[in-house]
Amino acid sequence: MAAEWKETLETEREISAFMLELGIPAHLRGYYYLREAVLLAVSDMELVGSVTKLLYPVIARRYKTTLQRVERAIRNAVEVSWERGNPEVFEDLFGFSRETGAPRPTNSEYIARIADKIRMDATTGEKHVTERNRTLL
Template identity: 40%
Template sequence: MDNSRKAIYVNVTNLLHEIGIPAHIVGHDYIRHAIVSACENPALLKNITKHLYVKVAIYYDTSVYSVEKGIRNAIEVAWARGDISAIHSVFGNTVHFQRAKPSNKEFIAMIVDVVRTQMMD
């Protein structure tokens, strides 16, 4: 793993833990891999089902459906049990806790944006 990818990986892992996605759930690994991949190639966000989920599914030798479900579950766990102030610091006013959690694509895209911005500093 080169230094740039390692820095992204560590940054994403820290963000996921900060907002409340525990490392022991399968979706944690899926969402981390998806975010790191999208940080390196933002074009993957254009159609996450046909590109990003497939890439993650191949890496983990699982189905696209399992990847989508695992990521959705990870987001649901963060929304139900995560640190609200940490979530707010990442997502700002783009989400409202009483309304609904973000979609998988919204969540991944927002984290990618945060990580890419942090890497520019």
């Protein structure tokens, strides 16, 4: 049980570090909803196929809010990171960025790509928690 909790905490730290790389400000409510969505998707990628029916309701219950507010807050966090985030990080993750004239990714694309990146990095041992961002987490 303690090992599972520690692994979940480590995954959460990795997600947070990667979200910082994407330029998502931690003061946004959507930051926390998005982190929760990615954490759930890392453990069950099928949730990404039905974000409005499966993922948002779980988050809404957990945070005692509505699924509409969850969706809107995540969309806002995605928009803010798309506008303010490092285009190179987006280019690496999505294959495009705002600088290429591409539209911003949808909430489900954003959640799926981050979750997939975290899962793949876990198999290779790549870490996003660095000395620089460790103090921010």
